[in-house]
Amino acid sequence: MENQIIETGIVQLTKEDFSSDQMVKWCPGCGDHAILHAVENVFPSLGVPKEDFVVVSGIGCSSRFPYYMNTYGIHSIHGRAAAIATGVKLANPKLSVWMITGDGDSMAIGGNHFIHTIRRNIDINLLLFNNKIYGLTKGQYSPTTPKGSKTKTSPQGTYERPFNPGVLVIGAQGTFFARTLDTNPKAMTGVFMEAAKHKGTSVVEILQNCVIFANKTHDLITSRETRDDYQLFIEHGKPLIFGKDRKKGIVLNGTKLEVVTIGENGITENDILVHDQYEKDSGVHTMMAAMMPPEFPVALGVIRSVPTETFDQAMMASIETEKANSNIKTVDDLLNSGATWEIK
Amino acid sequence: MTSKNSKVVELEQVVIRFAGDSGDGMQLTGSLFSDSTAFAGNDFATFPDYPSEIRAPQGTVSGVSGFQIHFGQKTVYTSGDLADVLVAMNPASLKANMRWIKKGAIIIVDGDAFIEKGIDKAGYATDPTTDGSLSGYKLIKSPISTLTREAVKHLDIDMKSTMKSKNMFALGIVMYLFNRDPEHVNAYFEKKFKANPIVIESNKAVLAAGFNYADTIELFATTYKVEPAPLEKGHYRNITGNVATAWGFIAASERSGRPLFLGSYPITPATEILQELTYHKNLNVKAFQAEDEIAGIVSAIGASYTGAMAITTTSGPGLSLKSEAIGLAVMTELPLVIVDVQRGGPSTGLPTKSEQSDLMQALFGRNGEAPVIILAAKSSADCFYSAYEASKLSLEHMTPVILLTDGSLANGSEVFKIPRVADLPSIQPPMAQANDANYKPYKRDAESLARQWAIPGTEGLRHRVGGLEKEDGSGNVSHDPLNHERMTILREEKVQRVANYIPEQEVFGSDDADLLVVSWGGTYGVMITVVEKMQEQGKSVALAHFKHIMPLPKNTEELLGRHKKIIVCEINNGQFVKYLRMNFPQFKYQQYNKIQGLPFMVAELEAKFNELLNQ
Numbered sequence: 021m022e023n024q025i026i027e028t029g030i031v032q033l034t035k036e037d038f039s040s041d042q043m044v045k046w047c048p049g050c051g052d053h054a055i056l057h058a059v060e061n062v063f064p065s066l067g068v069p070k071e072d073f074v075v076v077s078g079i080g081c082s083s084r085f086p087y088y089m090n091t092y093g094i095h096s097i098h099g100r101a102a103a104i105a106t107g108v109k110l111a112n113p114k115l116s117v118w119m120i121t122g123d124g125d126s127m128a129i130g131g132n133h134f135i136h137t138i139r140r141n142i143d144i145n146l147l148l149f150n151n152k153i154y155g156l157t158k159g160q161y162s163p164t165t166p167k168g169s170k171t172k173t174s175p176q177g178t179y180e181r182p183f184n185p186g187v188l189v190i191g192a193q194g195t196f197f198a199r200t201l202d203t204n205p206k207a208m209t210g211v212f213m214e215a216a217k218h219k220g221t222s223v224v225e226i227l228q229n230c231v232i233f234a235n236k237t238h239d240l241i242t243s244r245e246t247r248d249d250y251q252l253f254i255e256h257g258k259p260l261i262f263g264k265d266r267k268k269g270i271v272l273n274g275t276k277l278e279v280v281t282i283g284e285n286g287i288t289e290n291d292i293l294v295h296d297q298y299e300k301d302s303g304v305h306t307m308m309a310a311m312m313p314p315e316f317p318v319a320l321g322v323i324r325s326v327p328t329e330t331f332d333q334a335m336m337a338s339i340e341t342e343k344a345n346s347n348i349k350t351v352d353d354l355l356n357s358g359a360t361w362e363i364k
Numbered sequence: 365m366t367s368k369n370s371k372v373v374e375l376e377q378v379v380i381r382f383a384g385d386s387g388d389g390m391q392l393t394g395s396l397f398s399d400s401t402a403f404a405g406n407d408f409a410t411f412p413d414y415p416s417e418i419r420a421p422q423g424t425v426s427g428v429s430g431f432q433i434h435f436g437q438k439t440v441y442t443s444g445d446l447a448d449v450l451v452a453m454n455p456a457s458l459k460a461n462m463r464w465i466k467k468g469a470i471i472i473v474d475g476d477a478f479i480e481k482g483i484d485k486a487g488y489a490t491d492p493t494t495d496g497s498l499s500g501y502k503l504i505k506s507p508i509s510t511l512t513r514e515a516v517k518h519l520d521i522d523m524k525s526t527m528k529s530k531n532m533f534a535l536g537i538v539m540y541l542f543n544r545d546p547e548h549v550n551a552y553f554e555k556k557f558k559a560n561p562i563v564i565e566s567n568k569a570v571l572a573a574g575f576n577y578a579d580t581i582e583l584f585a586t587t588y589k590v591e592p593a594p595l596e597k598g599h600y601r602n603i604t605g606n607v608a609t610a611w612g613f614i615a616a617s618e619r620s621g622r623p624l625f626l627g628s629y630p631i632t633p634a635t636e637i638l639q640e641l642t643y644h645k646n647l648n649v650k651a652f653q654a655e656d657e658i659a660g661i662v663s664a665i666g667a668s669y670t671g672a673m674a675i676t677t678t679s680g681p682g683l684s685l686k687s688e689a690i691g692l693a694v695m696t697e698l699p700l701v702i703v704d705v706q707r708g709g710p711s712t713g714l715p716t717k718s719e720q721s722d723l724m725q726a727l728f729g730r731n732g733e734a735p736v737i738i739l740a741a742k743s744s745a746d747c748f749y750s751a752y753e754a755s756k757l758s759l760e761h762m763t764p765v766i767l768l769t770d771g772s773l774a775n776g777s778e779v780f781k782i783p784r785v786a787d788l789p790s791i792q793p794p795m796a797q798a799n800d801a802n803y804k805p806y807k808r809d810a811e812s813l814a815r816q817w818a819i820p821g822t823e824g825l826r827h828r829v830g831g832l833e834k835e836d837g838s839g840n841v842s843h844d845p846l847n848h849e850r851m852t853i854l855r856e857e858k859v860q861r862v863a864n865y866i867p868e869q870e871v872f873g874s875d876d877a878d879l880l881v882v883s884w885g886g887t888y889g890v891m892i893t894v895v896e897k898m899q900e901q902g903k904s905v906a907l908a909h910f911k912h913i914m915p916l917p918k919n920t921e922e923l924l925g926r927h928k929k930i931i932v933c934e935i936n937n938g939q940f941v942k943y944l945r946m947n948f949p950q951f952k953y954q955q956y957n958k959i960q961g962l963p964f965m966v967a968e969l970e971a972k973f974n975e976l977l978n979q
């Protein structure tokens with residue numbers, strides 16, 4: 021390998037190392053700006069040399085992202101970022117690969133690559149900007165648009181059932197899933213750090229606001245008036261408690277999750293479900309990812325993080341074994357292996 | 365070993381076809397005979413004829429598996445047209461293969477299989493071996509099953525295993541017919557069945573029984589011998605087109621120092637390239653079986669950006685799926701080789717049959733103006749050199765290359781003189797140097813117009829690429845109208861300038877021959893066979909067989925202009941001829957096309973060319 025990777029921790033980098041000279045062209049007020057800032061803040065603190073980052077994307081508003089980062093990067097074609105990222109990572113597993121995608125890019129046109137990359141557990145970080153709309157093509161419904169929404173292609177309201185990205189990721193045997201908000205830089209930064217640490221496909225869903233075509237789609241979750249009732253910040257080993265005065269909690273009742281009020285009907289804090297992000301069984305994680313308003317608050321933070329061998333590790337191990345065990349060391353050896361004969 | 369009881373006649377070349385039910389082991393029989401042919405010093409080429417169904421009903425015509433070998437004492441270019449000898453293990457294989465044998469051919473059948481049930485299943489009304497329908501042939505009907513049982517009755521093996529070795533009895537007969545020494549086939553048994561001594565013993569016994577039976581009962585009044593071919597000194601092996609393709613890439617990777625990455629999805633008849641490459645992790649090959657054709661090529665593009673020698677392999681329908689991504693590779697100006705092992709189309713078409721019908725797709729099948737280099741391999745062994753050259757051009761010119769092979773080349777095999785990697789041309793990709801202050805992603809080499817390759821992990825070269833139009837030089841996104849025009853022309857010019865780096869087009873035959881035969885890709889074997897034959901008869905005919913399709917060799921126009929008549933021969937409805945008409949409209953082209961999923965036959969081409977010469 022020609023790439024000299026400097027050991028983690030000895031590189032002093034700042035946000036400026038990652039800001040590109042390109043003009044950022046997202047609409048003013050778009051949630052993408054805050055996500056860009058959060059990523060710029062996270063990269064310098066990962067202990068990775070700046071030339072070892074590769075940011076890849078597909079097509080869509082969010083996919084302009086690589087142009088705004090001063091790293092190696094590829095802005096590819098619609099839906100295919102996961103396959104690009106796979107090739108980058110497999111060609112050089114030492115690189116820190118970040119994939120930027122949107123709800124349409126990853127779950128409509130790129131659905132196949134999305135689920136298979138997750139299933140293989142390739143060690144990349146996948147930031148999914150979920151604004152529940154097609155922004156770049158100006159307002160058609162996407163695979164996550166809430167049922168009944170009126171958009172440019174659903175004048176009478178959609179009759180499609182939307183995907184819940186978390187449920188899809190965990191269903192595809194995802195080893196890491198976290199959810200965060202474009203309006204909460206601190207939470208975003210924390211979750212991105214966790215994603216970077218996880219070995220495997222780390223999917224972070226960012227509830228992102230498209231001010232132009234789906235403004236306030238996450239309003240129930242993000243607005244000052246309602247957010248306390250609909251944001252549940254989860255933390256490993258802590259009970260699932262939320263609400264303005266932290267009186268509400270989630271319990272496991274039979275096979276279902278349920279919202280309860282602490283102090284009512286004999287419920288105490290001890291009855292509240294304690295989050296275990298490392299649990300291999302995906303049952304509770306799936307239910308947590310599925311929680312949606314108005315019945316439930318939205319779980320924010322790392323829902324699932326299960327260390328599992330990555331595809332790239334397994335592939336490299338297999339290559340090393342084969343290299344060590346084979347008598348064929350060069351192409352000349354290969355050409356002369358097996359049945360050959362000589363004409364003298 | 366010489367045959368005692370018969371007269372030995374020397375032949376220049378022979379075609380043998382082994383046919384039987386899928387379970388009869390005809391591929392092994394054929395490949396053992398090929399090994400023996402190599403040992404005898406002949407030149408040869410082979411072609412397997414698999415049933416298209418994986419498990420077709422036993423004893424039916426659709427379940428017949430065949431293997432053809434053509435060997436000779438001079439250069440053998442094809443696996444042969446019609447067979448001189450047919451081995452048919454059951455009535456269905458006789459029925460399926462009658463159209464592929466010469467009048468008067470020797471037909472060896474297992475008499476035990478010609479019972480009512482088998483004859484019925486094959487769809488014969490009466491027994492063809494007794495109803496006189498084979499009277500124009502030399503029929504050798506032997507009770508092969510019975511004699512096989514006899515041969516191993518002293519051994520403790522079950523009926524099923526016994527019947528599995530009856531192909532060796534047939535092989536023994538053929539070995540006798542061609543005065544071959546069974547000894548090294550025995551050596552193969554010893555190696556292959558090391559763990560199972562009884563299988564070694566039974567196979568040896570059955571092979572010897574077949575051989576001795578032919579001798580003892582004087583099955584043939586005449587036996588045959590083909591003298592060694594005057595092959596150059598050196599080491600040789602037998603190789604199929606798909607394996608040769610895979611190995612050509614591994615060689616290019618080693619020679620260029622860029623690790624090989626394959627992104628691919630299984631598709632007939634290209635799958636063996638993927639399979640073969642998964643076996644060479646020992647040579648640092650990363651072969652990634654993707655979730656679909658698109659992920660195959662797109663992962664390769666990601667790997668190419670990251671510094672790998674990236675390739676993707678497919679067949680026609682897969683090439684359609686990859687079109688958009690090829691455009692991305694054109695725009696990002698990254699090296700990438702796309703192999704299309706052509707098969708009959710459109711749509712699913714004829715997956716197991718060969719065709720040359722993806723040429724137009726390779727040339728033009730993308731949105732926008734997206735030129736790529738196109739090469740077409742001319743024979744199974746040439747797939748090695750074509751894969752190597754495709755890699756070299758792609759890496760050195762920073763552009764995608766489509767390599768066209770086809771089903772016939774892919775599955776066919778021929779004798780391959782083993783090269784030394786050090787003797788292959790060097791490959792020097794234009795790597796950007798770390799911390800080069802003057803590095804610009806789209807700065808070009810003045811001669812080749814290739815941009816530099818700056819790979820992640822290298823200090824001081826961070827840059828972004830993508831599918832949006834690039835500003836000349838800086839590579840920044842640009843919507844400037846004049847820049848787009850300039851970049852479109854530059855991308856075209858870069859590919860056209862490859863003509864300065866490829867050999868001139870050769871013509872086989874005299875410069876002013878009356879008739880110039882033009883062909884391309886996988887038909888080389890049959891074309892050269894016909895043209896050579898006609899030249900020996902004193903006919904004024906020459907052959908220009910093209911491997912370099914885009915760009916065409918620099919002398920193409922000039923050489924086309926030297927001949928009175930031009931005929932372009934293709935296994936399609938006339939694609940290369942349209943391309944030539946487009947490029948050189950001043951010439952008059954005739955065309956000969958075959959679109960039957962079948963290769964050209966020597967006789968049909970010869971007749972056509974003679975007709976033109978006599979006009």
Ligand code: SF4
Binds near residue numbers: 156
């Ligand atoms: S259209 Fe929506 S998502 Fe796209 S940049 Fe504007 S606000 Fe952001």
